[in-house]
Amino acid sequence: MTWQPQSLPADHPPVRSGRIGVLVVNLGTPDAPDPASVKRYLGEFLSDRRVVEIPALLWQPILRGIILNTRPKKSAEAYGQVWTEEGSPLAAITKAQAAGLQDRLGAGVIVRYAMRYGRPSIGDELQALMDAGCDRILLAPLYPQYSGATTATVVDKAADKLRTMRWQPALRTLPPYHDDPAYIDALAADLSAQLDRLDFAPEVMLLSFHGMPQRTLELGDPYHCHCRKTARLLEAALDRRDLRIVTTFQSRFGRAKWLEPATDVVIEEEARAGTKRLVVAAPGFSADCLETLEELAIRGREQFLEAGGAQFAALSCLNAGDAGMAMLETIVRRELAGWL
Numbered sequence: 001m002t003w004q005p006q007s008l009p010a011d012h013p014p015v016r017s018g019r020i021g022v023l024v025v026n027l028g029t030p031d032a033p034d035p036a037s038v039k040r041y042l043g044e045f046l047s048d049r050r051v052v053e054i055p056a057l058l059w060q061p062i063l064r065g066i067i068l069n070t071r072p073k074k075s076a077e078a079y080g081q082v083w084t085e086e087g088s089p090l091a092a093i094t095k096a097q098a099a100g101l102q103d104r105l106g107a108g109v110i111v112r113y114a115m116r117y118g119r120p121s122i123g124d125e126l127q128a129l130m131d132a133g134c135d136r137i138l139l140a141p142l143y144p145q146y147s148g149a150t151t152a153t154v155v156d157k158a159a160d161k162l163r164t165m166r167w168q169p170a171l172r173t174l175p176p177y178h179d180d181p182a183y184i185d186a187l188a189a190d191l192s193a194q195l196d197r198l199d200f201a202p203e204v205m206l207l208s209f210h211g212m213p214q215r216t217l218e219l220g221d222p223y224h225c226h227c228r229k230t231a232r233l234l235e236a237a238l239d240r241r242d243l244r245i246v247t248t249f250q251s252r253f254g255r256a257k258w259l260e261p262a263t264d265v266v267i268e269e270e271a272r273a274g275t276k277r278l279v280v281a282a283p284g285f286s287a288d289c290l291e292t293l294e295e296l297a298i299r300g301r302e303q304f305l306e307a308g309g310a311q312f313a314a315l316s317c318l319n320a321g322d323a324g325m326a327m328l329e330t331i332v333r334r335e336l337a338g339w340l
């Protein structure tokens, strides 16, 4: 229900109560681990012109004619391996992050979450915040490293909703936090604790970031530089002389050249070169998802062991744990400070 003072006539347009909202956003995920749901999700995701930067006249026939007829079955099987009772890990963790942030920020701020692709949608959740009386909204895409394909498309989607409104809320966006000491320190503390709990002493740690086409770097996307800077600061903060740390890029999609070195290639090369004990961390993902739980933890392990490795671990993302939530609270409060 829209907040409405008693004294106004029933047909008066909604009056906003001057509240502050936070909309936490992540990528999105299918509703179910079946080919039809995955096809719906991939159809929306891969039709985003920010994600696949090929002219639509060329790309849509490839997408509709080939990719959406082959990939959903394979991807649905992969999703099936990581699906939980609460649904897709990415959805369940994002929901828990929003709930944790709401607890930390208190009743003065309303926190909701949305997905860029699939549900709950950014438009619906912005509307829900406004219906609850918010006239100032912080849009918080949970991507530490900025890229056109992730952060910018969240802002585009919010702008699509704002375009339909006569009376818009004021909007802020959370800046990328790839080099924020709060983020680096949270990662260093959390990863150190996970390393200390391992039952083996790794020789090598991969910092695996999601890849992007190499061309996006040449066109000026800061994503690659942001990933490299996170890796450099994280390596210094971890201060593990016992570990050789290597930055890699995962999840290559399509035929174009992607950022290198590729995670799967490095995993195999390390094993073939004699590395026996390897860990992988994925500091660019704020939540565990298909790419970390299936591609790294399941397939990465298989690749390493088959190529001669002996012990392997994939470390968890910050998720809704204390270190990650304290970091999110810090960076969100900093943005809200101008409004409070």
Ligand SMILES: C=CC1=C(C)c2cc3[nH]c(cc4nc(cc5[nH]c(cc1n2)c(C)c5CCC(=O)O)C(CCC(=O)O)=C4C)c(C)c3C=C
Binding pocket: 027, 028, 029, 030, 042, 050, 051, 052, 071, 075, 088, 090, 143, 147, 149, 150, 210, 211, 212, 213, 251, 253, 284, 285, 288, 289, 290, 291
């Ligand atoms: C963390 C940042 C991400 C960037 C940058 C990114 C770019 C990017 N991704 C694709 C294609 C796919 N990505 C897929 C899954 C996926 N991607 C991210 C994050 C980034 N992607 C996440 C968190 C996930 C997991 C979603 C989940 O449901 O758990 C997939 C779908 C899975 C599959 O079919 O393999 C595709 C496809 C491109 C083309 C791209 C850069 C332009």
Ligand SMILES: [Fe+2]
Binding pocket: 210, 251
């Ligand atoms: Fe992706």
Ligand SMILES: [Fe+2]
Binding pocket: 224, 225, 226, 228
């Ligand atoms: Fe760079």
